[in-house]
Each structure stands twice: as structure tokens, then as C-alpha cells.
Amino acid sequence: MRVYCHFCETGQVNTYLVCSGERDCSALIIDPADLDNELIRIIESHNLTIKALLVTHNHENHVRAAGKFQKIYPCPVYAYSRTISGISTVQLKETLKMNIEDFTADVLHVPGHSDDSLVYVIENAIFSGDTLQAGRVSSTSSFSKRADLIRNISKKILCYDDNYLLFPAHGCPSKIRIERMMNYDMLETSVALSENLL
Amino acid sequence: MFTSQICSHPGCKSYVSAPFGTCFHHSGSKEKEIILESLRKTLSSRTTVRDVSIIGGDFENLDISGKSIWASNFSFSTFRSCDFSSSRISTSFFDMCIFIDCVFSELSARYCVFSGSRITRCSFAMSTMFNCNLIGLDCLDNDFSSSDLYFSNFSMSRIENTKFEDCNIKRTNYKACALKNVSFRYSNTQDAYFS
Numbered sequence: 462m463r464v465y466c467h468f469c470e471t472g473q474v475n476t477y478l479v480c481s482g483e484r485d486c487s488a489l490i491i492d493p494a495d496l497d498n499e500l501i502r503i504i505e506s507h508n509l510t511i512k513a514l515l516v517t518h519n520h521e522n523h524v525r526a527a528g529k530f531q532k533i534y535p536c537p538v539y540a541y542s543r544t545i546s547g548i549s550t551v552q553l554k555e556t557l558k559m560n561i562e563d564f565t566a567d568v569l570h571v572p573g574h575s576d577d578s579l580v581y582v583i584e585n586a587i588f589s590g591d592t593l594q595a596g597r598v599s600s601t602s603s604f605s606k607r608a609d610l611i612r613n614i615s616k617k618i619l620c621y622d623d624n625y626l627l628f629p630a631h632g633c634p635s636k637i638r639i640e641r642m643m644n645y646d647m648l649e650t651s652v653a654l655s656e657n658l659l
Numbered sequence: 660m661f662t663s664q665i666c667s668h669p670g671c672k673s674y675v676s677a678p679f680g681t682c683f684h685h686s687g688s689k690e691k692e693i694i695l696e697s698l699r700k701t702l703s704s705r706t707t708v709r710d711v712s713i714i715g716g717d718f719e720n721l722d723i724s725g726k727s728i729w730a731s732n733f734s735f736s737t738f739r740s741c742d743f744s745s746s747r748i749s750t751s752f753f754d755m756c757i758f759i760d761c762v763f764s765e766l767s768a769r770y771c772v773f774s775g776s777r778i779t780r781c782s783f784a785m786s787t788m789f790n791c792n793l794i795g796l797d798c799l800d801n802d803f804s805s806s807d808l809y810f811s812n813f814s815m816s817r818i819e820n821t822k823f824e825d826c827n828i829k830r831t832n833y834k835a836c837a838l839k840n841v842s843f844r845y846s847n848t849q850d851a852y853f854s
Contacts, residue, residue, distance in 0.1 A: 643795040
């Protein structure tokens with residue numbers, strides 16, 4: 462498996478291109494935030510066939526280029542929501558394992574930042590969208606949703622092995638070990654819990 | 660990307676050093692020598708090192724200047740007096756490493772992880788470190804001057820006697836850092852996150 466990290470200036474979102482091999486192979490797009498010349502060049506020069514768009518959640522800055530992808534590289538869109546940018550999706554409701562061509566992905570429903578937040582685990586890589594980020598957790602609209610998000614992250618994401626790689630939708634990559642040891646928001650919560658402040 | 664195959668040593672969940680079935684740390688001395696020789700050969704004959712996983716390596720005077728490192732994993736390794744100047748590193752993992760007296764001048768790193776590392780007496784002058792994970796560093800006597808650190812994350816690091824002069828630190832995160840004798844002269848501190 463190969464992972465290309467592509468930064469989309471508008472919205473500061475990472476779009477990930479996950480390929481099953483080096484070239485002439487199938488590929489997935491995680492969060493179609495943008496489809497610019499650089500991304501097209503990588504897809505075309507490696508002769509990749511886009512098999513699916515995996516959406517972590519239906520926020521505009523994460524799905525802005527879904528329509529553009531559909532026109533250039535027609536393929537199914539997988540998401541929690543029924544439609545993304547007017548495109549009908551393959552709906553993913555709860556935690557499950559799915560196969561798309563050469564890929565097997567674990568799908569985790571991790572609400573908190575948004576009710577439709579999904580996390581995709583492909584081999585040893587966790588594409589966490591707007592749930593767990595390097596050193597912090599994603600923003601939420603209320604304290605109760607933040608508590609939900611932190612609980613869901615602890616239960617569903619941090620249970621993976623220390624060596625799993627983390628690719629969030631915003632910011633730099635990380636590893637589960639690093640997040641267990643040095644995630645400021647998670648540490649702050651665990652200190653508060655240990656002191657019975659929450 | 661380096662292989663996701665797990666080391667066959669009981670209880671170890673680190674990634675193997677291909678083509679062997681164990682991680683570098685649990686490889687025998689013969690296997691270790693083969694892996695290191697392969698790395699040295701790649702560095703001398705090619706410009707790009709890719710998909711390598713060497714966990715717990717010990718490198719001294721390694722010359723990576725002008726080379727590219729892609730999708731590799733060097734977690735828990737030690738680098739002494741190594742030269743990374745003008746190298747290009749992408750989507751690679753150097754977490755929990757020790758870097759002493761290394762040169763990273765004019766480094767171009769994107770989507771790299773140096774988290775939890777101890778970095779001592781290293782120069783990163785005139786580097787570009789975009790979207791790099793530098794969380795929880797022990798960063799002593801280093802120089803990041805004239806670097807572009809856009810979107811990189813130094814949160815929860817201990818940074819002492821280090822220069823970030825004339826740097827672009829837009830969206831750079833220094834949250835919960837212990838800063839002592841750190842200079843941000845001529846850098847855009849108003850665009851960085853300190854709390």
C-alpha cells in the first residue's frame with residue numbers, strides 16, 4: 462500500500478490518495494477536498510484507477526471536489542450521509558468491514574465533531590478525518606459532544622496497536638503511540654477524570 | 660509505504676525490516692548487516708530511499724545529503740553526526756529517535772513525524788518543514804533559523820537554547836511547550852499558536 466498526502470490550501474484539508482501498489486493499480490481517495498493539477502499529475506503519471514471516494518464526514522471543505530472527481534474519475538462515493546454534494550452515496554451506517562477492489566477497510570463510526578464522522582482503517586493506516594488529530598481532538602459544537610468524541614476516540618481508535626499510523630484530515634500524521642502519550646486534549650481529559658473534575 | 664507485516668518475535672508488534680520476518684531490533688547481527696548494507700548501497704547508487712523500516716537503528720556519520728527518503732520508518736533510532744542537508748523527506752517516521760550533532764540545513768520535509776525525539780545540537784537552518792509532527796520533543800541547542808515551519812506542530816515540547824529566527828511560523832503550534840532561552844526574532848509569532 463502507498464499513501465500520498467495532498468494538502469488542499471482551501472480549507473487546509475489533507476486529501477489522501479491510497480494506492481494498492483506503485484503504479485498501474487487501483488486507488489482510493491479519502492476526503493475529496495480538492496482535485497488540482499498536482500493530484501491529477503500523480504494519478505495519471507502512476508496510471509492509477511480511482512475505485513472509490515471515501516468521505517470521513519459531510520463538511521463542505523472535505524467534499525468540495527467530489528463532483529469534480531465524479532466527472533473525471535467516475536466511481537462510487539462511500540459516506541455516512543445519503544448524499545454528498547448532490548451525489549448519491551453508498552451509505553455506511555455503523556462499524557463494519559468492507560472490501561473495495563484490492564482494499565479491505567474497517568469503518569468506524571466516531572461521532573462528536575459531526576454526527577456522520579467515519580474513520581477508515583486500511584492495513585496499518587488510520588484515516589481519522591476530523592476526530593483524532595496529531596496532539597489534539599477535533600473541535601465540537603458543545604461540551605457534551607466533546608465528551609462523546611473523546612469517549613469514542615478512546616474506545617474505537619486508541620484501541621489499535623501503538624504502531625498504527627494516523628493520517629488526520631487536518632495537520633500532520635502521527636502514530637497511535639504518540640497520541641496515547643502526548644495528545645494534549647486526551648491527557649487533559651484523563652487528568653480531569655482522575656481528579657473527579659468531570 | 661513500508662510493510663505493515665508485524666515482527667515474528669514474541670510480543671513485538673513493530674514492523675519488519677523487509678525481506679526478513681523480524682523488525683530490525685530483533686534481527687540477528689547477520690540480518691542487520693544485510694539491511695544496513697542494502698541501505699548504504701541505496702544511498703550510494705540512488706537518490707531515493709523508500710519503503711525502508713529500520714526500528715532501533717544506530718547511525719553515525721551517515722551521509723543522506725541531497726537524497727530523498729519516502730514512506731520510511733526509523734522509529735527509536737539514533738543518529739549521530741549524520742548529514743541530512745538538502746535532503747527531501749516525505750511521509751516518513753522518525754519518532755522517538757535521538758539526533759545528536761546532525762545537519763538538516765535546507766531540508767525539505769513534508770508530512771514527517773519526529774515526535775518524542777531528543778534533538779541536540781542540530782541545525783535545521785533554511786529548511787522547509789511542512790505539516791511535520793514535532794510533538795513532545797526534547798529540543799536542546801538547535802537552530803531552525805530562516806526556516807518555513809508552516810503547519811508544523813511542536814506542542815508539549817521542551818525547547819531550550821534554540822533559535823527560530825526569521826522563520827515562517829504561520830499555524831505552527833507551540834501549545835504547552837516549555838520554552839527556555841528560545842529566540843523568535845523576526846519571526847511571525849502573531850501567526851503561531853502558543854496557547
